[in-house]
Amino acid sequence: MKKHFLLLALLTVCSITVLQAKDFTLRALHIDLRTQVITPAGLQQTADKAAAAGLNTIIMEWEANFPFQDNATICGRNAYTQQDVKDFIDYCARKGMEVIPLQNCFGHAEYILRHERYAPLREDNQDFSQVCPSKTDACVKVFESIFAEIAAMHPSKYIHIGADETRLLGHCRMCAGKDKSDLFVDYVNAMCGIVKKLGKTPIIWADMLLKHPAAADRLPKDLIILDWNYGWETNRFGDIDGLLAKGFEMWGACALRSHPDDVMTTCWDKHLGNLQDYVAFCREKGFTGIVETCWSTSGTYGYLRGNMETFDIQPIREVYPLNGFDMLIAAFGNAVQTPQRIDTHVFVRDYCQKELGISSEEAQVLDDYFFTPQKALSVMGNKATDFEAELNVVNDLRRRMAAISPQRGIEQWNHLTLMLDIRANFLSYKKVECEFESPAYHASQAPLLAARLRPLMQTAEHLQERYIQLNAFYLKRPEMPLGEWSYVQKMINLYNCVN
Numbered sequence: 001m002k003k004h005f006l007l008l009a010l011l012t013v014c015s016i017t018v019l020q021a022k023d024f025t026l027r028a029l030h031i032d033l034r035t036q037v038i039t040p041a042g043l044q045q046t047a048d049k050a051a052a053a054g055l056n057t058i059i060m061e062w063e064a065n066f067p068f069q070d071n072a073t074i075c076g077r078n079a080y081t082q083q084d085v086k087d088f089i090d091y092c093a094r095k096g097m098e099v100i101p102l103q104n105c106f107g108h109a110e111y112i113l114r115h116e117r118y119a120p121l122r123e124d125n126q127d128f129s130q131v132c133p134s135k136t137d138a139c140v141k142v143f144e145s146i147f148a149e150i151a152a153m154h155p156s157k158y159i160h161i162g163a164d165e166t167r168l169l170g171h172c173r174m175c176a177g178k179d180k181s182d183l184f185v186d187y188v189n190a191m192c193g194i195v196k197k198l199g200k201t202p203i204i205w206a207d208m209l210l211k212h213p214a215a216a217d218r219l220p221k222d223l224i225i226l227d228w229n230y231g232w233e234t235n236r237f238g239d240i241d242g243l244l245a246k247g248f249e250m251w252g253a254c255a256l257r258s259h260p261d262d263v264m265t266t267c268w269d270k271h272l273g274n275l276q277d278y279v280a281f282c283r284e285k286g287f288t289g290i291v292e293t294c295w296s297t298s299g300t301y302g303y304l305r306g307n308m309e310t311f312d313i314q315p316i317r318e319v320y321p322l323n324g325f326d327m328l329i330a331a332f333g334n335a336v337q338t339p340q341r342i343d344t345h346v347f348v349r350d351y352c353q354k355e356l357g358i359s360s361e362e363a364q365v366l367d368d369y370f371f372t373p374q375k376a377l378s379v380m381g382n383k384a385t386d387f388e389a390e391l392n393v394v395n396d397l398r399r400r401m402a403a404i405s406p407q408r409g410i411e412q413w414n415h416l417t418l419m420l421d422i423r424a425n426f427l428s429y430k431k432v433e434c435e436f437e438s439p440a441y442h443a444s445q446a447p448l449l450a451a452r453l454r455p456l457m458q459t460a461e462h463l464q465e466r467y468i469q470l471n472a473f474y475l476k477r478p479e480m481p482l483g484e485w486s487y488v489q490k491m492i493n494l495y496n497c498v499n
Contacts, residue, residue, distance in 0.1 A: 024282070024283070024287070024288065024289055024290045024336050025288045025289060026056065026057050026251060026288065026289030026290070026291075027054065027055045027056050027057065027289070027290055027333070027336050027337070028055060028056075028057035028058065028059050028100070028289065028290070028291040028292070029046070029050040029053075029055050029057070029058055029059070029291070029292050029294065029329065029332075030058075030059040030061065030102070030253070030291050030292065030293040030294055031043070031046065031058060031059070031060055031061065031294055031322065032061045032063075032293070032294055032295050032296045032297070033060075033061060033062055033063050033065050033296070034061065034063045034111070034296055034297050034299075034315065035296045035297045035315040035318050035480075035481075036296040036318065036319075036321055036322070036475055036480075036481060037065050037076075037078040037475065037476040037477065038321075038322070038474060038475060038476070039473065039474060039475065039476055040080065040084045040087065040088065041473065042323065042473060042474035042475065043088050044088065044091050045323070045474070046058075046322060046323070047088070047091060047092050047095055047097060048095070049326060049329050049330075050097065050329060050333075051095040051096065051097055052330075052333075053329050053330050053332065053333025053334070054333040054334075054336070054337050055097065055329075055332075055333055055336075056096060056097050056098065057097055057098045057099075057100060057289075057291075058092055058097055058098070058099045058100070059099075059100045059101075059102050059160060059291060060099055060100070060101055060102060061102040061104075062080075062085075062101065062102075062103075063076075063104075063111050064076035064079065064111040065078055065079045065080055066079065066080070066085070066101075066149075066150070067079055067080055067081055067082045067084070067085060068146070068149055069082075069149060070145050070148075070149060071142075071145055071146055071149060073115050073117045073118075074111065074112055074115065074146075076111070078476045078477065082153065085153050086153065089153070089154065089155070093155075098155075098156050099154060099156060100154070100156045100158045100159070100160055100203070101150045101154045101156070101159055101160065102160040102162065103146065103147060103150050103159060103160070103161060103162070104161070104162035105131070105139070105143045105146070105147075105161050105162060105163075105191050106130065106131055106133070106161070106162055106163045106166050106187060106188070106191070107129060107130045107162065107163065107164060107165045107166040107167070107168075108129060108162060108164070108165065108299055109128075109129060109130060109131055110128060110129050110301050110313055111313075112146075113128040113129070113130075113131065114128060114310055114313055116309075118142060120135070120138060121135055121138060121139055121142060123168045123171050123172050123175070124168055124171055124172060127168065128310075129167075129168070129300075129301070130166055130167070130168040130171075131187075132172055132174060132175060133169070133175065133183045133184070133186065133187035134172070134174035134175050134178070134183070135174070136186065136187055136190050139187070139190070139191075140190050140191075140193075140194065143191060143194055144194050147159065147194050147195060147198060148198065151195075151198040151199075151200055156200075157199075157200055157201055158200060158201050158202075158203055158224070159195050159198070159200045159201075159202060159203070160202075160203040160204075160226070161188075161191050161192070161195060161202050161203065161204055162204065162205060163184075163188055163191075163204040163205055163208060163209075164204075164205030164207050164208060164228070165205075165207065165208070165299070166184065166208050169183050169184060169208075170183060180212060181212035181214045181215045182215075184208055184209075184212050184215050185212070185215035185218045185219060188204060188215075188219065189218065189219065189220070192219070192220055192223060196220070201222055201223075201224060202220075202223050202224070203223070203224040203225075203226055203251075204223065204224075204225060204226065205226050205227075205228060206225045206226055206227040206228065206237065206240075206243070206250070207227075207228065207237040209225060209238075209243065210227075210235075210237035210238025210239065210240070210243065211237055211238055213238055213239065213242060213243070216243060216246050216248070217246070221246075221247055221248065222249075223248065224248075224249050224250070224251060224289075225243060225248045225249070225250045225251070226250070226251045226252070226253055226289075226291065227240060227250060227251070227252050227253065227282075227287075228252075228253040228254075228255075228293065229252065229253070229254065229274070229278045229281075230254065230255040230258040230259070230270075230274055230293075231255075231270050231271075231273060231274040231277075231278075234278075234281055240285065241285075244285065244286070249288055250285070250287045250288070250289075251282075251287055251288065251289030251290060251291060252278060252279075252281070252282035252285075252287045252289070252290050252291070253290070253291040253292070253293050254271075254274045254275045254278045254279060254290075254291075254292060254293070254332070255271060255274060255292070255293045255294075255295065256271060256292050256293065256294045256322075256325055256328045256329065256332070257271075257293075257294055257295050257296070257319045257320075257322075257325070258271075258293070258295055259298060260376035261317075261319045261320075262317050262318065262319055262376075263318055263319060263320055263422060263481050263482055263486055264422055264423050264426040264486075264487060265374045265375075265376055265423065266319070266320060266374060266419055267373070267374055268328075268369070268370040268371070268374070269370065269371045269372065269373050270373075271328055272328070272331060272344040272348070272370065272371070273344070275292070275328075275331060275332050275335050275344075276335065276341060276342055276343075276344045277341075279332075279335040279336055279341075279342075280341040283339075290336050292328075292329065292332040294322050294325070295319070296315075296318060296319055296321075296322075297315035297316070297317055297318055297319070298315065298316050298317040299315075300315075300316045300317075301313040301314060301315055301316060302314045302315075302316060314485060318480075318481040318485070318486075319481075320415075320419055320481070321471050321474055321475055321478075321481070322474075323415065323471065323474045324412075324415035324416070324418075324419060326355070326409075326412050327348070327351055327352075327355075327370070327412075330351060330355075331344065331347055331348070331351070334347055345367060345371070348363075348366065348367050348370050348371075349363040349364065349366070349367050350363075352366040352367075355408060355409045355412065356406040356407070356408055356409045356412070356413060357406055357407030357408035357409070358404055358406055358407070362404045365397075365400045365401060365404060366401075366416075368397065368400075369397055369401065369416065369420070372393060372397065374390075374423065375390055377390060377427075377430065378430075379430060379433050379434050379437050382434070383434060384431045384434040384435055387427050387428075387430045387431045387434060388431060390427055391424060391427040391428060391431070394420060394423050394424045394427060395424060397420060398417075398420055398421070398424060401416075401417060401420070411470070414466075414470055415470060418463070418466055418467060418470060421463060421466075422463055422467075422482070425456060425459050425460055425463055426487050428456055429453070429456050429460075429487060429490075429491045429494075430487075432449055432452050432453055432456070432494070433490075433494060435449065436449060436494060436497075436498065446497075446498040446499075447498075449494075449498045450495060450498045450499045453491065453494065453495045453498070454495070456491065457491060457492065457495060460488045460491060463482065464479070464482050464483070464488065467481075467482045
């Protein structure tokens with residue numbers, strides 16, 4: 001009996017050891033503030049949700065909203081105060097969460113390079129998303145100052161320096177003809193050197209390094225490599241096993257919002273499948289950290305230009321605000337803390353019953369809501385019947401959800417129903433637009449189209465009011481994502497054409 005007890009105890013210790021070896025030391029929510037700037041109170045609310053989900057880190061992409069002093073030119077009109085940033089970092093610390101800053105210094109640097117002060121660093125004067133890696137000395141001078149400001153306010157031992165999607169490598173005359181791997185590694189090494197002098201550990205995204213694996217041998221071995229995968233083959237960018245074999249510590253990132261999401265489209269099923277599959281992959285590969293990214297835009301911009309200067313930049317695509325995605329934050333937390341691959345259908349139904357106070361039969365309606373694909377449709381390549389078919393699916397879900405009266409989580413419920421109502425309005429408008437853009441359209445049809453657009457515009461106005469009211473606490477400028485840069489303005493423009 002004693003031998004059996006000792007054997008059982010040994011097996012228990014072994015199983016616990018194996019489980020711990022597969023645990024993620026870092027479990028992070030990434031917050032992207034490029035286009036939707038969250039209020040200080042909203043940031044704290046998001047931290048509460050992340051902590052409740054069992055996460056221990058926030059990765060903050062402040063962009064132009066960080067309160068730079070020596071580089072105040074970068075700051076946008078919605079920038080936080082230094083006290084705002086300090087209060088948020090302290091708040092997270094009390095929740096047991098570290099705040100890691102993400103400061104782009106290579107690609108995705110539009111918000112810096114748009115300014116004349118930093119224009120000499122551009123790889124291209126028409127698409128100024130990327131700094132020129134051949135101007136390393138000038139870049140080092142600028143980013144020594146920027147990183148110093150970032151480091152001074154973040155106690156974290158890490159600084160994420162970006163370095164993803166540097167698509168303009170070799171583009172300018174100074175870089176043309178140079179080896180792209182050399183351009184990449186030499187510049188990243190220079191940026192890592194700045195970070196290390198500040199006593200911090202650098203992190204970069206993995207995509208460009210996987211495309212240029214020869215560069216890995218020349219990078220510092222304490223560099224953290226963060227692979228991002230939003231639902232594709234695991235070696236889409238390159239050989240992950242080869243990178244692991246070189247001794248780098250690796251983290252992984254799945255997505256809560258990503259392409260083709262926008263305010264009218266949310267691919268819930270894609271994101272649930274992504275976290276189910278990719279979290280399991282990261283655990284299997286021994287990644288030590290795992291991140292759920294929450295992109296507020298696609299990362300590409302339109303430019304409003306004059307003769308000799310750029311007046312403004314606008315993200316090409318915006319998505320529904322982060323406070324509408326409590327379920328996906330909770331699902332991510334569950335997935336990263338469960339040793340086995342989670343069953344997302346089971347999770348969704350259990351979550352909805354617990355958080356919304358609904359029956360198991362009603363939870364099945366929500367399961368259908370989250371797992372029904374939302375197709376990214378446009379007039380180009382699609383017919384009015386395609387929008388009609390998609391609209392029928394949406395209206396069926398709206399009808400079934402209208403029969404449910406949740407007992408809890410009313411704000412979350414209001415977000416879910418609003419998203420669906422916006423999609424229905426969008427699809428209804430696109431049916432009209434299809435007819436307008438058809439070669440068969442004739443001016444005699446204008447009165448009929450105008451009559452169909454009027455109630456849709458009235459509905460859109462009510463949706464805007466609901467959107468602003470529901471997000472007023474959370475966003476600094478809640479009128480923007482469903483405003484003049486969305487389908488709503490296009491609908492108004494079309495009405496003016498046919499009225």
